[in-house]
Amino acid sequence: MSAADSTYHEILEVATKASERSDGATPLTELGWADILAGLGDPDAFAAAFAIARAQGRALTHSTALGSLAAQPYLEATDLNPGRVVAAIARESRLASRVDVLIGDSIGCLVLVDRPGEGAILVDTDALTLLPIDLPGRLVAHQVSFDGDSCLTEISEDRAAAARVRSVALTRIAAASEMLGAAETVLAMAVQYATDREQFGRPIGTFQAVRHLLAWAETDVVALDAVVRQAIRLGDTAPERFDAVLKALAGRNGRQICERALQTFGGIGFTAEHDHHHFHSRVLFLDGLAGSSAVLTHELGTWLRTTGVDPAYPAAVLAGPD
Amino acid sequence: MLRPEAGTTADPLLALANYRSELGAWCDASPETLALATSPTPDYDDRVDHLRRFMGELYDAGWSRYGWPTGVGGLGGTIIHRATMWEVLATRGVPGMALFEHLEVLAPTLVHHGPTDFIAQVLPDFLSGRKVWSQGFSEPGSGSDLASVRTTATTVDDGYTVTGHKIWTSWSKYASWCLVLARTGSADSRHRGLTALVVDLESPGVDVRPITQANGTDELAEVFFDEVYVPSRRMLAGPGDGWRVAMHILSHERGTLAWFKHLFFYHHLHGCTDFADTRHDSALGNAFLDLTAVTAAAHKGLIAHADGDPLGPHAAFTKLLLCESEQATNDWILAVDPDLAGGIQTDEVALRRQEYLFSRIVTVYGGSQQMQLDTIAKQILQLP
Known part of the structure; x- marks a missing residue:
C-alpha cells in the first residue's frame, strides 16, 4: 500500500467516526479541511479530501465540502481564502434551463456561480435568492438564483474556462465518493438485517436468493471503490474523461446498491421511519449533480464512437506515480 | 533498438517503459507472423496455428521470456512485464490469447510448484507455442464441486497410473501436456486426497476427443485416461497436495487472468465504432463503465x-x-452488427458471432457466477 493509500484509509476511518458522532454536520474544521483545500496538489491532501467526502456519505452528514472543492480551481488566480468560498453546482432540470445548487450551510461564505461562456461571478449569500431543497437524505441544500448587479467579483471567461474542467472533475470525484459512502453503509445495514431477520425458521440471509442479491450489491461496491481509488491515485494523470466515467458509474452502481438493499429489507425498508430512504435519496440527489449517470453514460458512448479514441489503459500508467 | 539479451544483470529492458516501447517498435517493424495472427480467421484451427507461429517468433526474439525466472528459461521481470506484453500485442491487433491464456492460468503454478529441471525443460516450449498445455480438472460428475473428482492415480514403481475421464479440458486437442487433478486418497477423501500430475498426452492410454461448442469452435475436449503412466518426477508439489496446487491455479484463473483477458475487450469495442450509430450510444457507454470497473x-x-x-x-x-464487461461489450456489438444473428457472414461477422455466443457461457466457465456469489456471501459478507 502506498503512503497516500494509508492516508486515505486512516482519514476515512477518523472522518467516519467524527461524522457519526457529530450533530449532523461533517466536522470539517476538526478534520483540517482548510489545509487540505490549500494543499490539494499534494497526493496526501488529495486523498484526504475524498476520504472525507466518502465519510460524509457514510454518516449522511452535511457540509460545504463539495462546494468548496468545486470552487478551489477558480481561486488559484486570486488571493481569496479557499475555505470561505463555495461554488454552486449545476444540475439539469426539465423546468428550467439550468439549476444551480448550493450544498451545506453557506451563510457567511462567498458563492461562486459559474456561467459557462460568460465567466464566473463571486457573490455574497445576501445577494442570492436561496430556495431550500426539501428532500430526505439529511441534506442541507438550496437552489440558487442571482439576478442582481451586486456581484463582488467577476472572473473572466478565459480564466473561468481554465478552471472549469478541473472544478467539474473535483466535484465528480467528491460526489462519487459520497455516493459510495452512502451506498456501502446502506448495504451493510441490509447484510445485518439479513442476518437478524428470520422467516421459515431461519435468518433470511441463509436463503441463496437473498445471499446472491447482497453479493451482487457488494460487487457493485467493490467496483465503485476500485474506480474511486484509481481516480484518487491518478490525479492529474487520469485518462481523458475519467471523472465522467467515475461519476456515471457511481450513479449507476449507487442506485443499484440501494435497490438491492431495499429488496432485502422488504416492506419495512420502504417506510419513512426506516433510514433506507435517506441513503437512497442522497444517492439520487448526488447522481443528479454535475452530470447524471444516464446523461454521462450516453455522452461517453457518443464520445467513444465519434472520436475514435482508444480508451484502453496501460498497466504501467495505472500503476500511477510512485 | 534495444534487444533482449539473455543473462545480462543490468538489462535495460527490465525497466517497464523500455520494455513497452521496444516491444512496440519490434511489432511495428512487422514481424512476418504478426499479420497472420491479427487477421480475422473464423476457422479455430487456423487461428491457433497462426497464434502459435507468432508466439514462436515472439519467443525467439526474447520478448515473451520477460516475467519468468531466469532459472527456468525466463529473462527475469514480473507479472507486470507479462501484462505489458499482452497489452502491447492487443494494441497491435492480436485478438486474444486463446490457448496462451494458460500461460497465466497454469504456468505460474508450474513455476511455483513444479520440479525445477522439468519446468526449465517445458516452459520454453510452452512460451514458444511448440508444446502447449491443457488443464484436466472438471469431470462429467464434478463441475462446480471440484473436490469430488474421481479420476484416480494409483501408486506404482516410481510413479502413478492414471485412470479416469476429464471433460471441458481447454485446448487439449492442441496440447502436449495436461495438468491433471487426480485422486490418490480414498474415495471419500474429498479435497484431502488429491494430487496434481503432469500427463504427457502422447502416452499410451490417452484418448483426446474434441467437443464442438455451440459457437462452432472446438477449443474444448474430453480426455480419457486408461492406466496412463506418470513418473513421480512429473508431480507438482507432493502426494496429497493437489488441492493446494488447484487453489493456486484458481487464484490466477479468477484473479490475475481478468487483467489479461479484459484488455482485448477494449479493442473489440474500438473495432466496431466506425460503423456503429447513435442509437446505441448508451449501451456503448454502459459497456465502457463495466470495462473501467474491471480494469480498476x-x-x-x-x-x-x-x-x-x-x-x-x-x-x-x-x-x-x-x-x-464481456457480456456488456458483446451486447453492444450485437446491437451494432445485427448480421451476426441474421446470417449474412463475412469472416469478421462470423468471428463476432463466435465471440458473442461465447460471451453467454463465460458466466459458467472457469468458476460459475453462482459459485462466485456463494463465495462472496459466505467468506466476505459472512452471511449465516
Whole structure:
C-alpha cells in the first residue's frame, strides 16, 4: 500500500467516526479541511479530501465540502481564502434551463456561480435568492438564483474556462465518493438485517436468493471503490474523461446498491421511519449533480464512437506515480 | 533498438517503459507472423496455428521470456512485464490469447510448484507455442464441486497410473501436456486426497476427443485416461497436495487472468465504432463503465499479486466483473452488427458471432457466477 493509500484509509476511518458522532454536520474544521483545500496538489491532501467526502456519505452528514472543492480551481488566480468560498453546482432540470445548487450551510461564505461562456461571478449569500431543497437524505441544500448587479467579483471567461474542467472533475470525484459512502453503509445495514431477520425458521440471509442479491450489491461496491481509488491515485494523470466515467458509474452502481438493499429489507425498508430512504435519496440527489449517470453514460458512448479514441489503459500508467 | 539479451544483470529492458516501447517498435517493424495472427480467421484451427507461429517468433526474439525466472528459461521481470506484453500485442491487433491464456492460468503454478529441471525443460516450449498445455480438472460428475473428482492415480514403481475421464479440458486437442487433478486418497477423501500430475498426452492410454461448442469452435475436449503412466518426477508439489496446487491455479484463473483477458475487450469495442450509430450510444457507454470497473479491480489484483499478496476470495469480484464487461461489450456489438444473428457472414461477422455466443457461457466457465456469489456471501459478507 502506498503512503497516500494509508492516508486515505486512516482519514476515512477518523472522518467516519467524527461524522457519526457529530450533530449532523461533517466536522470539517476538526478534520483540517482548510489545509487540505490549500494543499490539494499534494497526493496526501488529495486523498484526504475524498476520504472525507466518502465519510460524509457514510454518516449522511452535511457540509460545504463539495462546494468548496468545486470552487478551489477558480481561486488559484486570486488571493481569496479557499475555505470561505463555495461554488454552486449545476444540475439539469426539465423546468428550467439550468439549476444551480448550493450544498451545506453557506451563510457567511462567498458563492461562486459559474456561467459557462460568460465567466464566473463571486457573490455574497445576501445577494442570492436561496430556495431550500426539501428532500430526505439529511441534506442541507438550496437552489440558487442571482439576478442582481451586486456581484463582488467577476472572473473572466478565459480564466473561468481554465478552471472549469478541473472544478467539474473535483466535484465528480467528491460526489462519487459520497455516493459510495452512502451506498456501502446502506448495504451493510441490509447484510445485518439479513442476518437478524428470520422467516421459515431461519435468518433470511441463509436463503441463496437473498445471499446472491447482497453479493451482487457488494460487487457493485467493490467496483465503485476500485474506480474511486484509481481516480484518487491518478490525479492529474487520469485518462481523458475519467471523472465522467467515475461519476456515471457511481450513479449507476449507487442506485443499484440501494435497490438491492431495499429488496432485502422488504416492506419495512420502504417506510419513512426506516433510514433506507435517506441513503437512497442522497444517492439520487448526488447522481443528479454535475452530470447524471444516464446523461454521462450516453455522452461517453457518443464520445467513444465519434472520436475514435482508444480508451484502453496501460498497466504501467495505472500503476500511477510512485 | 534495444534487444533482449539473455543473462545480462543490468538489462535495460527490465525497466517497464523500455520494455513497452521496444516491444512496440519490434511489432511495428512487422514481424512476418504478426499479420497472420491479427487477421480475422473464423476457422479455430487456423487461428491457433497462426497464434502459435507468432508466439514462436515472439519467443525467439526474447520478448515473451520477460516475467519468468531466469532459472527456468525466463529473462527475469514480473507479472507486470507479462501484462505489458499482452497489452502491447492487443494494441497491435492480436485478438486474444486463446490457448496462451494458460500461460497465466497454469504456468505460474508450474513455476511455483513444479520440479525445477522439468519446468526449465517445458516452459520454453510452452512460451514458444511448440508444446502447449491443457488443464484436466472438471469431470462429467464434478463441475462446480471440484473436490469430488474421481479420476484416480494409483501408486506404482516410481510413479502413478492414471485412470479416469476429464471433460471441458481447454485446448487439449492442441496440447502436449495436461495438468491433471487426480485422486490418490480414498474415495471419500474429498479435497484431502488429491494430487496434481503432469500427463504427457502422447502416452499410451490417452484418448483426446474434441467437443464442438455451440459457437462452432472446438477449443474444448474430453480426455480419457486408461492406466496412463506418470513418473513421480512429473508431480507438482507432493502426494496429497493437489488441492493446494488447484487453489493456486484458481487464484490466477479468477484473479490475475481478468487483467489479461479484459484488455482485448477494449479493442473489440474500438473495432466496431466506425460503423456503429447513435442509437446505441448508451449501451456503448454502459459497456465502457463495466470495462473501467474491471480494469480498476483487475489492476488491484495484478499489483497485489506482484507484491506477493494475492486476493484470495476477493478474486470472486474480479471474475464477476470480467464476465459483466464481456457480456456488456458483446451486447453492444450485437446491437451494432445485427448480421451476426441474421446470417449474412463475412469472416469478421462470423468471428463476432463466435465471440458473442461465447460471451453467454463465460458466466459458467472457469468458476460459475453462482459459485462466485456463494463465495462472496459466505467468506466476505459472512452471511449465516
